Amino acid sequence: MKLLIKQSDLTKEFKRLIKQYSNFHWATAWASAGNEVFGELIENRYKIHNITVGIHFYQTHPDFIKEFIDDENVRFIEQPKGTFHPKVYLFTNDENYWELIIGSANFTASAFTKNTEVCILMNAKDINSKEVYESTLEIIRSSFELGKTFTESDWENYRKIWDIQQPKIQSLSGQYGSTKGMSIPSHKIELQIKSWDEFMDDVFGEGKSIIERRIRVIEIAKELFQKVRHFKELDKSERKFIAGLPTDLERTIPGAKDWAFFGSMRGAGKFSKLINDNNELISFALDEIPLDGPVTKTNYDCFLDHFKMVLPGNYLATSTRLLAMKRPDVFICYDNKNKDALCRDFGIIRNDMDHERYWNEIILRIMDSEWYQKPDPKDEMERKISMARSAFLDSLCYNA
Template identity: 35%
Template sequence: MKLVNGNGQLRVELTRCIEHYEEISIAVAWASANTDVFQTLLKNKKKIKKAVIGTHFFQTDPNVLEALYKQKSVKFITQPSGVFHPKVYLFKGHAGWEAIVGSANLTAGAINNNNEVSLLISSEDSDSSDVLKDLIQQIKTYSDMASYLTKPEIDRYRELAKIHRPSRDKIGATFGGRKADKGPLEVEFLTMSWKKFKKGSKRDPHDSLEERLEVLKICRDAFKEYGSFSKMPTELRQMVAGTPSTYDERWGWFGSMTGVGVFKKMINNNDKYLAKAVNSIPLEGEITKAHFDQFIVHYKRAFGGSRDGVATASRLLAMKRPDIFVCFNSKNEIKIKEAIGIKFGKKDYGAYWEELICRISTAVWWNTPQPVGVEDRAIWMGRTALLDAYFYDEGA
């Protein structure tokens, strides 16, 4: 008997046993397809006597189901009572057997990153015959609970897993496929109550909250009145875009785009692709990544691969949906990143959505239901865009 308490050791022992023994029996809560251990198992799948894999919370990779569903020795738990949560690996051969029992699933996290601990037991240990008998019976019990899957069922599972993955990633503080530098409990700004957030908004160092809310109202009313960005008068489009405008002297609030000449020209010329980009973001309701991606497609097409960027894109997004987006620019980005505990590997559209907007959407204050009071409701409707007031740095 020995303790297996490191990712490297776990990989070595699982790989060794899969390759060495003639029979493999497994019962795990979840499995990933993108590990060397799973690929080794696939190469030896004819050895599988019984395998039971759980799917609760859609945490098992759909590719695992796809790779194994035709194997009659493999079954899946799809509707557990409680959570199907065992982690048992049993390997049998002519000369003996070994088993790994502990906390490690057949997942990339368990094999590569997590802190896991398991016991490696074998036929050489005392009372081994009783242990083997119990392990065989337990895996059989799990198998009797499980069922086979069809290809259409796997296809449906894949679609559902895709829907639920963002929620799982948020809970695990994973954004853009990268673990956040700080967990949610370490980031005070994310755990701030609505009451505290509202109070902080009113302590705007430039005493501009009332006027900022008025700017957001002007933009919101413009989108309601004209429907399409292209139908707005030029001066109003300029104000929404943060380029010099005679419509209102506060056009530069929430991010002045006066230094981006190409962008100003497109706004003045009423570029059709910019209009398509802005129009692809709903004025009300949920904003999905599909909406954002469609915005970016049209937005980049407007620039033709030249001089587009997060600052100008996020200005338009923030004015269309200030509850969801913030104009992310050189005057606020350093303090925003510090406040929510992120460090972009690369500042691009994907990072803006995945690492910034998705992380902001996990904040306590952000998830507070819409309040009743007139001012409170106005702050709530512009809560993400108002981060510019929180973190604006004149000297940046």
């Protein structure tokens, strides 16, 4: 019997056992592909007698499932009662010649590279080996009977939902998209754990008169979007107000002189020309973001598909200004005046920020924040701020 506590030892033993034994009987909660142990398994897949893998919480990677589509020796647990959670790996030649790894490790890349795992390696010569062997086989057999062989259609459907669920899974583990974060647990990031009242105290640090002017900008933007079906139907002054460009709209709408709040795009020449020319793709992009209801990653990606057709590259400030004006409850304009403080306060490395990171590392963090999840407005002004609370992060992070 041997205790395995190092990833290197776990990897070494799995590779040895896969090569040494002729039959694999496994049951594991989750599995992934793309690591060296998985590579060994594929090279020796003819030795698989039965493998059962859980897919609960969408933790099993689609790439693993794809490798075993229509393989009758590999099954997946779809809807267990409770959570299918074993990690049992039996390697056999016969009942007198076998080894077993059992413990905390799933068959995942993380288990073999970075997780803290504890497993026991035992064999046919250990105490109570016959009882252990028979009990292990029974557990694996009964699990296999509950599983299902995946078809191409099953895999495609699973992959679609897996893609949708990944940001949720990552945020629950304190990870938001890429590895650019500073590895600070979410419960230690002050900006995420602020209460609504604490958030309001910080917002009003700008002064009540400034906040009133900010609210007016949000109100004007909402009125403009609501009066037309498409952005392109606004006149030039109105489009420039939404886009954060100098405009004479104040001649007709009180408060429009503050168009630069929530991100001035005064120096964005290419963007300014697109707005002046009423480029249709900018309007198509904004059509992808609903005025009410949830905004999904799909909505955001569709917005970017249109936007990047006319401004390919990393035009974060201009794109997020438009987004923040249409849905200030979801988006914040990410620009030169707030990005340093915003990234610092969320524990994000600012370098190489792009549209994907903006969604995963900023917007998802905002959505997971206490003040965002539990707004508790005490009066009409706070209620208006609550309806634009993502955009109002600018009040906390703006650096003149």
